Amino acid sequence: DQQVKQNSPSLSVQEGRISILNCDYTNSMFDYFLWYKKYPAEGPTFLISISSIKDKNEDGRFTVFLNKSAKHLSLHIVPSQPGDSAVYFCAASSVGQNFVFGPGTRLSVLP
């Protein structure tokens, strides 16, 4: 049973436009959410996180939105750049619970 879901395996976006990656979770005990970026043949790199006490966190071109009632979070990248092309993993955790990852969304930013 997947506790963290990323229903879009892939996404293509034009350079300069907004990329929106979505993530849903089922466990209401999760209180900390993270996004990781992964290039081929490399380990995931931490990108941005959000605590459940917030509904938005912004870091440069990256913004994460959290909708607790819908158990949904999204990562917005604007403007998208070709270097953003990678697989993006959503992860969730809570006190006493280790990180649970979604299956990832492959983002392709087209020049």
Place this chain on the structure above:
Amino acid sequence: DAMVIQNPRYQVTQFGKPVTLSCSQTLNHNVMYWYQQKSSQAPKLLFHYYDKDFNNEADTPDNFQSRRPNTSFCFLDIRSPGLGDAAMYLCATSRGGGRANTEAFFGQGTRLTVV
């Protein structure tokens, strides 16, 4: 500078031949994790150490073992690799192990091929 280092990056082993993957960290984090990731799937937690306290996931096969001789190093031993064990193995560290709001830092992974 790399903070979580995995060796080797690529490992080829024979079916049934024991293999050890290694991970070291310079972050002095309490927690070290081993994940298995197969193509297009979520990284799957195999086990983790909180300091010296070993925590096995319920569905991790007995074929997989781990050792943490000190804070900096952690090893993944696969006693009898099968073809289904071919995957990317990711080591990660964190300060609080999910017990505090903190991120995990990953190594570059070891791609294991079983022939």
